[in-house]
Amino acid sequence: MTSKLTWTFDKPTIPGFYWMKASGARDRIIEIGHDGRHGLYVVHLGRPLGEMPEDFAWSGPIEHPR
Numbered sequence: 001m002t003s004k005l006t007w008t009f010d011k012p013t014i015p016g017f018y019w020m021k022a023s024g025a026r027d028r029i030i031e032i033g034h035d036g037r038h039g040l041y042v043v044h045l046g047r048p049l050g051e052m053p054e055d056f057a058w059s060g061p062i063e064h065p066r
Contacts, residue, residue, distance in 0.1 A: 007057040011049055012040065016061025023055065029062065 005019065012018055015034045021027045031043040040049040 003063070005059040005062070007059050009054065009057055011052065011056075012058055012060065014061065015040065018058050018060030018062065021057040021059075022053070032061075 007019075007021060012032045015032050017029055017031050019027055020030050032040055032049060033043045034040050038048055041047060042049060042052065
């Protein structure tokens with residue numbers, strides 16, 4: 001059974017795949033990674049998660065299919 005995802009403005013705290021929603025843009029799935037030097041970051045941007053705007057909404061992590 002999967003849990004129902006909801007939107008929050010709290011940034012992710014663990015690596016994984018998340019839905020991301022920004023005003024004026026379409027919703028997308030992005031990967032949040034972690035490394036010892038930079039902590040959590042947006043993989044496809046190579047940008048620290050802490051630098052992402054506060055008004056982005058997040059949902060996840062998305063459960064891996066079984």
